[in-house]
Amino acid sequence: MSDQLPQGFRAAGVYSGVKRSSNKLDVALLVSDRPAVAAGVYTQNVVCGAPVHLNRERTPSETVRAVVINSGVANACTGEQGMRDAVEMTESTATACGLAAQDVLVMSTGLIGEHLPMEKICAGISDAASKLADHEQALIDAARGMMTTDTVHKIRSRQIELDGRRVTITGIAKGAAMIGPNMATMLAVVMTDAAVAVADAQHGLKDAVDESFNCISVDGHTSTSDTVLLVANGAVGGEALSGGELAKFQATLVEVCEDLAQSIPADGEGASHLITVEVHGCQSRTDAVTIAKTIADSPLVKTAIAGADPNWGRIVSAAGYAGIAFDPTKVSLLINGMLLYEKGAPVEFDAAAVSASIRDNRDTGIVLLLDEGSASARFWTTDLTAEYVRLNADYHT
Amino acid sequence: MSDQLPQGFRAAGVYSGVKRSSNKLDVALLVSDRPAVAAGVYTQNVVCGAPVHLNRERTPSETVRAVVINSGVANACTGEQGMRDAVEMTESTATACGLAAQDVLVMSTGLIGEHLPMEKICAGISDAASKLADHEQALIDAARGMMTTDTVHKIRSRQIELDGRRVTITGIAKGAAMIGPNMATMLAVVMTDAAVAVADAQHGLKDAVDESFNCISVDGHTSTSDTVLLVANGAVGGEALSGGELAKFQATLVEVCEDLAQSIPADGEGASHLITVEVHGCQSRTDAVTIAKTIADSPLVKTAIAGADPNWGRIVSAAGYAGIAFDPTKVSLLINGMLLYEKGAPVEFDAAAVSASIRDNRDTGIVLLLDEGSASARFWTTDLTAEYVRLNADYHT
Numbered sequence: 001m002s003d004q005l006p007q008g009f010r011a012a013g014v015y016s017g018v019k020r021s022s023n024k025l026d027v028a029l030l031v032s033d034r035p036a037v038a039a040g041v042y043t044q045n046v047v048c049g050a051p052v053h054l055n056r057e058r059t060p061s062e063t064v065r066a067v068v069i070n071s072g073v074a075n076a077c078t079g080e081q082g083m084r085d086a087v088e089m090t091e092s093t094a095t096a097c098g099l100a101a102q103d104v105l106v107m108s109t110g111l112i113g114e115h116l117p118m119e120k121i122c123a124g125i126s127d128a129a130s131k132l133a134d135h136e137q138a139l140i141d142a143a144r145g146m147m148t149t150d151t152v153h154k155i156r157s158r159q160i161e162l163d164g165r166r167v168t169i170t171g172i173a174k175g176a177a178m179i180g181p182n183m184a185t186m187l188a189v190v191m192t193d194a195a196v197a198v199a200d201a202q203h204g205l206k207d208a209v210d211e212s213f214n215c216i217s218v219d220g221h222t223s224t225s226d227t228v229l230l231v232a233n234g235a236v237g238g239e240a241l242s243g244g245e246l247a248k249f250q251a252t253l254v255e256v257c258e259d260l261a262q263s264i265p266a267d268g269e270g271a272s273h274l275i276t277v278e279v280h281g282c283q284s285r286t287d288a289v290t291i292a293k294t295i296a297d298s299p300l301v302k303t304a305i306a307g308a309d310p311n312w313g314r315i316v317s318a319a320g321y322a323g324i325a326f327d328p329t330k331v332s333l334l335i336n337g338m339l340l341y342e343k344g345a346p347v348e349f350d351a352a353a354v355s356a357s358i359r360d361n362r363d364t365g366i367v368l369l370l371d372e373g374s375a376s377a378r379f380w381t382t383d384l385t386a387e388y389v390r391l392n393a394d395y396h397t
Numbered sequence: 398m399s400d401q402l403p404q405g406f407r408a409a410g411v412y413s414g415v416k417r418s419s420n421k422l423d424v425a426l427l428v429s430d431r432p433a434v435a436a437g438v439y440t441q442n443v444v445c446g447a448p449v450h451l452n453r454e455r456t457p458s459e460t461v462r463a464v465v466i467n468s469g470v471a472n473a474c475t476g477e478q479g480m481r482d483a484v485e486m487t488e489s490t491a492t493a494c495g496l497a498a499q500d501v502l503v504m505s506t507g508l509i510g511e512h513l514p515m516e517k518i519c520a521g522i523s524d525a526a527s528k529l530a531d532h533e534q535a536l537i538d539a540a541r542g543m544m545t546t547d548t549v550h551k552i553r554s555r556q557i558e559l560d561g562r563r564v565t566i567t568g569i570a571k572g573a574a575m576i577g578p579n580m581a582t583m584l585a586v587v588m589t590d591a592a593v594a595v596a597d598a599q600h601g602l603k604d605a606v607d608e609s610f611n612c613i614s615v616d617g618h619t620s621t622s623d624t625v626l627l628v629a630n631g632a633v634g635g636e637a638l639s640g641g642e643l644a645k646f647q648a649t650l651v652e653v654c655e656d657l658a659q660s661i662p663a664d665g666e667g668a669s670h671l672i673t674v675e676v677h678g679c680q681s682r683t684d685a686v687t688i689a690k691t692i693a694d695s696p697l698v699k700t701a702i703a704g705a706d707p708n709w710g711r712i713v714s715a716a717g718y719a720g721i722a723f724d725p726t727k728v729s730l731l732i733n734g735m736l737l738y739e740k741g742a743p744v745e746f747d748a749a750a751v752s753a754s755i756r757d758n759r760d761t762g763i764v765l766l767l768d769e770g771s772a773s774a775r776f777w778t779t780d781l782t783a784e785y786v787r788l789n790a791d792y793h794t
Contacts, residue, residue, distance in 0.1 A: 046717045046721075386784075386786040389783040
């Protein structure tokens with residue numbers, strides 16, 4: 001039995017023939033042995049794929065039993081065919097597992113532009129249902145079954161004691177590395193055996209996503225299919241969490257989501273740095289996130305880091321066009337802990353040392369200090385390398 | 398005498414020793430032989446350089462006589478030293494030309510991180526004042542004197558008949574190509590010999606900039622020094638323009654600004670395509686501009702064009718995350734006049750033909766049709782190539 005898979009869950013990942021190589025799994029299935037509370041947070045894109053529409057209809061829920069995911073070809077269509085295919089994936093799962101289709105959620109990711117090869121996918125779902133298991137490899141196979149351009153599967157897990165019971169919170173995710181004409185999709189499913197009330201699950205997931213998945217970007221492009229699901233089956237027993245125990249659960253949920261979120265830019269194809277942008281001293285968290293995101297999305301900042309250049313000018317000026325008012329004469333900036341800019345002016349610093357610290361580490365820390373208030377935010381992104389462009393421009397050749 | 402230089406203006410551009418090569422001019426001077434109406438539109442960045450602060454104090458004006466520009470090293474400082482240097486450039490110009498310093502505007506662009514070499518620049522200003530002339534080469538020299546990474550100087554001009562008088566509107570600009578640790582500065586000065594009331598000049602320039610310079614981006618990074626000035630000296634005589642004649646002037650001013658604005662991404666270093674994004678059928682122009690800019694700033698769209706890939710998914714999904722509500726089932730998309738996507742779904746199209754048309758032309762036209770209203774917008778940008786990243790990451794090596 002897996003340490004990471006919460007109680008009462010089984011998982012599977014199989015190869016259905018959709019991807020080119022049988023080394024690459026392309027159908028993932030997660031099943032709870034009892035009805036579970038489920039919450040979802042979805043893309044803000046006004047164009048969104050059929051699975052997002054279907055999940056939106058089906059969450060929040062107190063009776064979810066399964067999540068089915070296909071990869072390789074995305075169901076990114078907004079039309080009738082897309083919705084028929086999404087429903088059919090849930091029906092196929094329901095039949096194979098002896099559930100009601102209404103209690104199955106669905107995700108889809110991969111190349112766009114063609115309809116789903118439903119025959120292969122449904123056969124894959126049957127196959128996955130027959131292989132459902134609660135051992136470690138089953139969870140890894142499920143995580144692999146949702147990968148597209150990810151180079152590694154992504155599983156993050158925490159255990160804590162709540163109300164005297166050992167609770168597990170485990171998430172699997174796929175990243176947003178942007179090669180191929182896919183839709184930059186970020187998908188995650190977080191499972192827990194804790195008992196959580198449906199309203200708490202929905203609010204808690206929304207807050208956790210705001211602090212994690214909504215604080216990463218690889219290229220600032222919001223997918224039409226981005227989805228994060230939380231499935232809480234209460235298998236550890238007891239009443240739904242409340243008060244301080246619920247708060248502890250929430251803090252741990254945030255940690256799992258942050259770990260999963262960071263794993264996505266960390267695996268960005270063609271990237272040579274994972275950049276953490278921290279902004280402190282803002283009037284509100286929204287201000288801090290907006291400034292951090294603007295710095296993180298600046299191609300000039302991202303190319304400077306790729307080139308190991310401690311270019312304070314690009315960072316400070318990016319902050320300046322975020323649309324948030326602040327006093328520029330009170331701004332200070334550190335890169336990798338070294339002070340480059342203090343109260344509105346550059347300071348003497350050892351440029352060679354800062355450059356070496358960027359060049360020699362995969363992680364780069366940018367810290368911007370304002371003096372407007374006490375709110376802060378962290379945002380994670382990648383640098384911008386020629387390799388990234390090559391992967392994104394020349395994927396057809 | 399230059400056809401392009403409006404009456405009553407003289408220009409000069411010289412080498413003062415700030416740039417590395419004497420083939421590259423680094424001081425530009427424009428002087429009106431009489432007091433002129435002057436208007437300015439400046440960067441929205443909350444961090445801005447001293448010249449922007451000084452010009453903001455001095456415009457709108459009815460008594461401007463000169464604009465002085467240095468390139469090579471930027472006065473990007475917000476502190477006292479920066480303001481002293483900016484004021485000194487205007488004083489030096491005033492002394493050399495026999496004017497009041499208050500009537501001189503100033504711009505500065507180039508590398509940041511060091512203070513201006515004021516001795517060289519002031520000597521250059523004297524030299525430029527002695528070379529002021531109204532012939533074509535003098536205008537070209539001024540345009541060259543403001544260049545940083547531009548590969549060509551940028552002059553655009555129109556003549557029209559207003560109130561029975563031949564009026565010239567001519568602008569010079571420098572671009573936002575982003576190599577070197579500069580601040581992505583975009584500068585332009587538009588001169589005219591028309592008589593324009595100061596309020597009309599200010600409003601008119603604001604509107605023209607909104608339709609031109611505010612509709613370009615190379616990398617979405619707003620400089621701390623972006624400045625567009627309009628100087629109208631009324632040398633053709635007559636009362637200030639009004640009514641229909643003023644409207645004709647305004648339309649021509651917009652054309653000159655659009656021509657200048659397009660010349661900037663067209664000269665983007667490392668870019669292989671000038672992309673025009675048109676968005677039609679929006680509820681408001683603001684909606685249309687927001688969607689067009691979101692598409693234009695998407696690295697995924699820009700890399701797709703670099704790779705000659707007719708990737709409708711990236712374009713439609715970028716529109717979807719612009720934050721503007723629209724019905725995705727009514728969206729259509731054309732690239733280079735060929736229909737790829739109609740009313741929310743991809744259509745059959747000759748991908749090889751679209752790809753070839755992108756690959757074989759420097760200009761790429763993206764047209765997105767919504768069905769929400771009658772407002773539209775155009776936005777110009779470049780593609781994103783590995784060469785761009787190389788130039789922006791490796792400028793130190």
